Amino acid sequence: MQYLKDALKRKVASQIMRAPHTFVLLDFDGTLVPIMPKPEMVHLRASTKKLLEKLSKNARMSLGIISGRRLEEIKSLVGIKGLVYAGNHGLELEGPDFKYTHAKTKEFKRILKEIIPVLQPLSKIFPGTFVENKEITLTYHYRLLDPKWVETCRKEFVKRLSKWLDNKLIKVMEAKKALEVRPYFTWNKGSAVRWILLHEDPASFPIYIGDDKTDENPFKALKDRGVTIRVGFDRNSAAQYFVKDNDEVVRLLSFLAILSNTRQK
Ligand SMILES: [Mg+2]
Structure with missing residues (x-):
């Protein structure tokens, strides 16, 4: 580079x-x-x-x-x-x-609808974090979270998604001070x-x-x-x-x- x-x-x-x-x-x-x-x-x-x-x-x-x-x-x-x-x-x-x-986005939208209520409470548990619903993908922002809680917060996020992750329906990706839920397909x-x-x-x-x-x-x-x-x-x-x-x-x-x-x- x-x-x-x-x-x-x-x-x-x-x-x-x-x-x-x-x-x-x-x-x-x-x-x-x-x-x-x-x-x-x-x-x-x-x-x-x-x-x-x-x-x-x-x-x-x-x-x-x-x-x-x-x-x-x-x-x-x-x-x-x-x-x-x-x-x-x-x-x-x-x-x-x-x-x-x-083509597969329609099916994924349905999956996200199930996921959102599961993640929504996180913004109360971890103040400063919030879920951004982008309809076809979802971003969980933690930029404003107290740094000492970041690790716990990220673990809880993944734990809440385990059902969908284990069934290979979604992927969790890293972004800048955020985690993203995206379709499993590439x-x-x-x-x-x-x-x-x-x-x-x-x-x-x-x-x-x-x-x-x-x-x-x-x-x-x-x-x-x-x-x-x-x-x-x-x-x-x-x-x-x-x-x-x-x-x-x-x-x-x-x-x-x-x-x-x-x-x-
Ligand atoms: Mg960018």
Whole structure:
């Protein structure tokens, strides 16, 4: 994993310039916006939005937002028409001319309905924690919990889910100060990114930027094909490059915008 400094940026730029079409795929929380104590506190800065709009209007560039949030939520948080959006880690996909929901999601929604009342009491037992129902997946946030209770809380969470875990109906995944309940079948941000590229633009050159464990799947999926960038250094990450923070992501996007202008001339 190398730091994406100016010299490297120029190298990446020349790859983009050579490609007939570039597909910029971005995670949202922790990538385009800083992580906030509660997911509802997050908003996209007007200047970042403008930048994304500019990029999306470029004929030789496509833009996709790949998030763990619900599709409708991520669409309204970004609020730009004509992009490809992936919600719930790619279980729900939508673009200007398509809509896709993974075939097994209906059955999984039913399972989540059983699970929610079992997990809901945890927010009373462990103050500061809460369950976010994302319809197709579920996130249990413990960022505001007293650190001395975290281990107990996580154990209780898994214990309450043992029936579904033992029957291989669900998976519990790690997120940043959160645990996620997801379908047992393998469909992740990596599968979503592959699906999007295959259906939308098989010949394009992909750039993926993300910050979390769930972004490791797209990092791996695109390893031999495009440019993968992690927000924050992690020696174990499969991403090729890293930038230090959200501001550097925005600067990188400005750089891409300038680049696409140059290319249009
Ligand atoms: Mg993220």
